[in-house]
Amino acid sequence: MKLSEQIISTAKETISNEAEAIANLKNFIDEEFAKAVEIIYHSQGRVVVTGIGKSAIIANKIVATLNSTGTPSIFMHAADAIHGDLGIVQDNDVVICISKSGNSPEIKVLVPLIKNFNNTLIGLTANKESFLGKEADYVLNCYVEKEACPNNLAPTTSTTAQMVIGDALAVCLLNLKGFSSKDFAKYHPGGSLGKKLYLRVSDITAQNMKPEVTPETDVASALVEISEKMLGVTAVIDNDKIIGIITDGDIRRMLKDHTDITGLKAKDIMSRNPKTVDQDTLAVEALEIIEKNQISQLLAVENGIYAGVVHLHNLIREGIL
Structure with missing residues (x-):
């Protein structure tokens, strides 16, 4: 077997093994899992997630997911906790302790300390008969038959299972809280994800110039307006209302049909009933309109009055596309 074939085969086998183990986790979602979710949901404190080794890395990820979906959480390293x-x-915090074996020395020291504080302890372990499994108030079972590692040693499938249970926990809490896309945006203001959730058409039009002509504007002047405002388009406005649009495509069609543009007015070459979008619309929704209609620009309106232009390039620059 060629080296590349061996690599591909190993990768596929790893994915298959982990996928099978993850699918099996559904069998461990029971009343105890539901009770653990309810305890966190009704808690007046935070969720403290702890672990050691690779489980500590997973704990950090679960904390990040919980925080981003409206459940205040904090990471505590199990080794540092006892020092x-x-x-x-x-006082009111719920503690989630993650350990595949449930029997590591640090866990055995930490668990009784947490119990002495009278905090609710949720164990996330692959061994319900372990020290953690027996001492925890609630146990989230993340048992896997074997690791993807051929030696069944390196934490691979087991850490994936821990993360999946953490995701299931977070999504259940998200649903109970009625956590909406607007709530999500508050916690994700940066990057393209955040912009998709909060950036509005008004934020785009504020960056652009506002090309406009009247129906009686001569074509030469309309060309200058399009060129100077650098959006490849101008709105045609009559009594503050949009009655048409002139795009680069309209200009090309005009030049094809007319060798002499003297006497031509904006109203003679404009496209009527252009697509518009409200200023308060999310930018990502404006993108959907642009893509659906296979156009490059949208005219924005506020209370029916022309407010500016949204160009496809604006949306690309903002990372919306």
């Missing part, structure tokens, strides 16, 4: 960081845990 001073246990003060992170406050």
Whole structure:
């Protein structure tokens, strides 16, 4: 077998093994899982997620997911906890302790300390009969038959299972809280994801110049307006209302049909009933209109009055596309 074939085969086998193990997790979602979700949902404190080794890395990811979906959470390293960081845990906090074996030395030291504080302890483990499994108030079972590692040693499938259970927990809480896309935007203001959730047409038009002519404007002047405003388009306005649009395409068609443009007015070459979008519309929705109609620009309106132009290039520059 060629080296490339061996690599491809190993990769596919790894994915298949992990996919099978993840699908099997559905069998462990039970009343205890539901009770754990309810405890967190009704808690007046935060969720403190702890673990050691690879489980600590997964704990950090679960904390990030919970925070981003409206459940205040904080990470506490299990080793650091028993050397001073246990003060992170406050009276009303719920603690999730992650450990595949549930029997590591740090976990055995940490668990009784948390129990002494009378905090609710949720164990996320692959071994319900472990020390963690028996001491936790609620157990989230993330058992996997074997690791994807051929030696069944390196945490691979087991850490994936931990993360999936964490995601299931977060999504259940999200649904219970009625967490909406607007809520999501508050926690994700940066990057393209955030912009898709909060950037509006008015934010785009504010960056652009506002090309406009009247129906009686001569074509030469309309060409100058299009060129100077650098959006490849101008609105045709009559009594503050949009009655048409002149695009680069309209100009090309005009030049094809007329060798002499003397006497031509904007109203003679404009396209009527142009597509428009309200200023308060999300930019990502404006993109949908542009793509659906296979156009490059949209005219924006506010209370029916022309407000500016949204160009496809604006949306690309903002990372919406």
